[in-house]
Amino acid sequence: MTAIRTVAAALRGIPRGALSLIYPPACSGCGAATADPGALCPSCWSGLRLIEEPVCQRYGTPFAVDLGIGPLLSPRAIAEPPVFGRCRAVALYDSVARRLAHRLKYEDRLDLAKVMARMMSASGRGLIAEAECLVPVPLHRARLWRRRFNQAALLAQAIAADADRPFVPAALERARATRSQVGLSRAARAENLSGAFRVPPAEAHRIRGRRVLLVDDVTTTGATGNAAARALLRGGAASVDLLTFALVGDTIG
Structure with missing residues (x-):
């Protein structure tokens, strides 16, 4: 550990340009060389299925064709309106987006x-x-103890800092442990998360009457977003929207 700290301290003293010669910028998706740190190479960028308008105004799922008739709702949003107001995501959970989220x-x-x-x-x-x-x-x-970090908190903190918005990580907590959602049906996911979240009474004043933006890495069926949004609304939030990096699904139509 002492040796690692010594190396880290030495690297901090090296100018950025010199460091780039030792550790050239690499693609965040595949590790290939890039011109800038944190950038995606052309192959990964073209493989990222970015979500663009038109989208379902509730779930954020993209439509294949622009119908040109104003705000659109997907059949699912009409049949199963989510607890949260709106969801938006960067890309469909495919190939590159999956790789970034997993890494x-x-x-x-x-x-x-x-x-x-x-x-x-x-x-x-x-x-x-x-x-x-x-x-x-x-x-x-x-x-959290096993993983050592919460990826959703890292994302939310960075977004909040960039937008100069309050970051309130303690306003919502897991009231009980839940089993992994992987492989569960939509109904099973919802059941698994029932009552899983709560707003601690001592933290309720931080969200009471406020428009809350809930942040996560991936939206699969929306069960997590629904359960978390329900707890925030019960805790006094005026409204809850959801922002994630990736969205599981495909285009509509």
Whole structure:
């Protein structure tokens, strides 16, 4: 550990230009050489399925064709309106987006948080402009202890700093541990998360009457966003929108 700290201290004293010769900028997605740190190479950039208008105004799912008839709602939004007001995401959870999310979450690539947060700030600028505070989807303390960090908190903190909005990570907590959502159906995911979140009474004043922007890395079925938004609304939030890096699904139509 002492040797690592010594090397780190020495590297901090080296000018950025010299460091780039030792550690050339690499693609955040695949590790290929790039011109700028934190950038994506042309191959990864072209493989990122960015979400653009028109989208479902509630779930943020993109439509394949612009129908030109004003705000659009997907069949799912009409049949199953979410608890949160609106959801927006940078890209569909495919190939490059999946790789970036996995590298941040499972490979301890914490440097990717700022890269992903910049893209989220651009995609969610409308939600961010109306938000009065940002709250990350929390991990249960046992899972946080094992992972050592909460990727949603890293993303939310970076977005809040860039937008000069309050970052309130303690405003929402996991009231109980839940099993992994991987492989569960939509109904099972919702059941698994029922009652999983709560607003601590001592923190309720931080969100009471405020428009809250909930932040997570990936939206799969919306069950996590719904459960977290329900807890925030019960805790006194005026409204809750959801911003994530990736969205599982495909275009509509």
